[in-house]
Amino acid sequence: MRSFLPKNHRLLFYLTWIILAIIQSRYTELLDDEAYYWVYSKFLDWGYFDHPPMVAVLIKAGYFVFHNELGVRLVFILLNTLSLVLIEQLLDKKNALLFYGIVLSLVVLQLSGFVAVPDTPLIFFTALFFWCYRKFLERPSLPYSFLLALVTAGLLYSKYHAVLIIFFVLMSNFKLFARYQTYIVGLVALVFFAPHLWWQYQHDWVSFRYHLFESNVNPYKISYTLNYIVGQILLAGPLAGIILLPAAFLYHAKIVFERSLKFTLIGIYVVFLLSSFRGKVEANWTSPAIVPLIILSHNFLSDKARSIAVNGEKWLFRLLPLTVILVLCARAAMIFDVIPIKQIKQQYHGWHGWPQIMKQKTNNLPIVFENSYQRASKYWFYSGQMTYSLNWYRERRNNYNFWPIEDSILGKPVFIMDIHNLDSFQNKIETPIGIVGYKYDSTFSSFAKVKFTPTKRGTINVNEKLQLFEMTVKTELPTKYYSYIINHPHLQTEIVVGLFDKHGWVQDLPVGHTLNEMIERPQTLHFLNLNLRGRNYYLLFSIFQPGTITGTHNSEKIKLVVR
Known part of the structure; x- marks a missing residue:
């Protein structure tokens, strides 16, 4: 037994990791987002409103094998494990025990690594990207260029955060711009990613507009920044975060490859720190930073010549038993409905x-x-x-x-x-x-596919004293909807224009036209006595259906400025 463990510790570690993930996956109910991404897989496409298509493809593949929760998560378990294998290969000084200690200290890898969300393939392709990039630096041949391009495309297909990784790697090594192989990588990656860009073009760049200009844009609260900082410390642990983060930041990069890791780690944290000044930042948005975090903190703590590194490693292993106990308790709570906390019940049970x-x-x-x-x-x-x-x-x-x-x-x-x-x-x-x-x-009607568009694009300007404006609107809708509306002239729908400011909904402005009138020809709408203060607003058309309290999205945001 004594000789078996030293020779097979790596096999035992990864085998145990996979077995625990399989058990957890089979007996833990799907999370909200996992179920949503499972619906993605029923409508395979080159793009989606929220994310690129990688998560849908992976779920489709796993669900083909098992028609249950394990099937949804199967490929993600494999990618999570392969991510660790790749990260271990990227370590400067091989210290298996320290590597296991760091990985087991990162609760997020254990409790979220099996979950079918875009962050799992993003972490995998981040690790694979750095593995290929190191090979590319050692030997910038055409085969490695093609491989790096393919992985770059996979990175982009996983989550849009991939752009940050690519950007900071380029910024860490300006000599890349002098190599023709770099442009081959970029061109080939662009060719592989082109189907998604074409999908975005066909859908008016809906994902990019949402993530850049609409998502989490709120009046600033200091809690956004404080929660982000605390969240990142907890995400890097939660207990070991106070060790791993300083270790990674204190490590001095010795070679070009390590500098790319350092740039990526710092860059991702800084970008989302700045993002906290425009709205709430979800803790998992920095998930690809886990890859350089593990590598750099490991390299720092492996330096036995530095007392701070030796002490850091000691405290890492002192905290590890408590972390493992917390993980085991969390695993049990995810499977068994025994904790009377509403948030846990809603997320994992019922x-x-x-x-x-x-x-x-x-x-x-x-x-x-x-x-x-x-x-x-x-x-x-x-x-x-x-x-x-x-x-x-x-x-x-x-x-x-x-x-x-x-x-x-x-x-x-x-x-x-x-x-x-x-x-x-x-x-x-x-x-x-x-x-x-x-x-x-008996006859459900909903008209989210009906779109109202002003004939004149651009901002609507309103005089604060006059408090009135008009706009001419045309209607676009699928043929099926047009036929249905024409054949049902007495539909009891109500069309309103929702008025919003930076804090949210302000009021609804009645349109004064029926849906049948709106689809027949462009209508000029007049809005009077608005009683609005001088500030920026936006308008959004909505159709309310009979029998529901929910009005649908029936236009893009239309900017309105009161001066």
């Missing part, structure tokens, strides 16, 4: 059983949830019924605004289901997630 009962009660008809892509996606996964999220115009859009689900149920019988506004439902059922109301709609 979706087994009752969706199948509801499938029978609703005769397997399509289900419509109001303004909840999370519940719609989870219900679809656990019931097998096609489900639609009718998204509210005062909240952000998601991919349910674009998938051909609404089209397929237009004018057809559905059941509307929700956990809110229960007084509006004739039927209710008690479930682990609370009371769920449901009601039958």
Whole structure:
């Protein structure tokens, strides 16, 4: 036994890592976003509103093998493990015990590494990118150039944060710009990534506009910055963060490759620190920084000539047992519904059983949830019924605004289901997630695919004293919607223009035209007596459907300035 462990410790470590992840994956319910990405996989495309398509492809592959939670997560488990294998190969001084200690101290790798979200392939392709980049630096041949280009495309297809990694690697080594191989890498990567760019072009660059100008843009709160800083310390541990982060930052890069790691680590943290001044930053957005964090902190703590490194390693292993206990408790809480905390129950439990009962009660008809892509996606996964999220115009859009689900149920019988506004439902059922109301709609109508566009692009300027403006609007809609609206002239829809400022919704402005009138010809709309203060606003058209309280997104944001 004594001779077996030294020879096979690496095999045992990775085998144990995979087995724990498989058990965790099989018996932990899907998280909200995982279920949403599973719906992605039912509509494979070159792009989505929120993310590039890598997460959908990986889920599709795993779900082909197992039609359960493990299938959704299967490929992600493999990529998570391969990420560690690649990172270990990138270490300067091989110290297996220290590497295991660092990895086991990073709770995020254990509790999130098996989860089917874009961060897992992003971390994998980040590790593979640096592995290929080191080979490219050692030997910038055409085969390595092609391989690096292919991995760069995979990085971009995983998550848009990949741009930061590529940028900071280039900034760390200006000599790359003098090599023709660098341009070959860029050109080939662009060719591989071109289908996604074409998809974005066809959809008016919707993802880029959302992430750059719409997502998490809020009035500044100091809590955004403080929460970001604390969150990154916890993400790098949570207990060992106070050791690993200083170790990585204190490490002095000796070669060009290590400088690229240092630039990437610091660059990612700084970019999202600055982003905290424009809105809330999610802790996981810095996930690719985990790769240089592990490598640089390991290289620093391996230096036995420095007392600070020796002491850091000692404290890392002193804290490790407590970290392992925390992880084991968290793993158990994710599988067993034993902790009476609402947030944990909602995230990890409550979706087994009752969706199948509801499938029978609703005769397997399509289900419509109001303004909840999370519940719609989870219900679809656990019931097998096609489900639609009718998204509210005062909240952000998601991919349910674009998938051909609404089209397929237009004018057809559905059941509307929700956990809110229960007084509006004739039927209710008690479930682990609370009371769920449901009601039958014999001819469901929703018009999220109807788009209103001003004939004149640009900002609308309003005189603060006059408080009025007008705009001419044209309507674009699929043929199926046009036929349905024309054949149902008495639709009880209401069209409004939502007025928003930087704090959110302000008021609704009535349009004064029916949907039938709007689709027949461009209409000039007049808005009077606005009573608005001098500031920037934006407008958003919305159509309210009969029998629902949810108005849909029916235009892009239209800027309005009151002076």
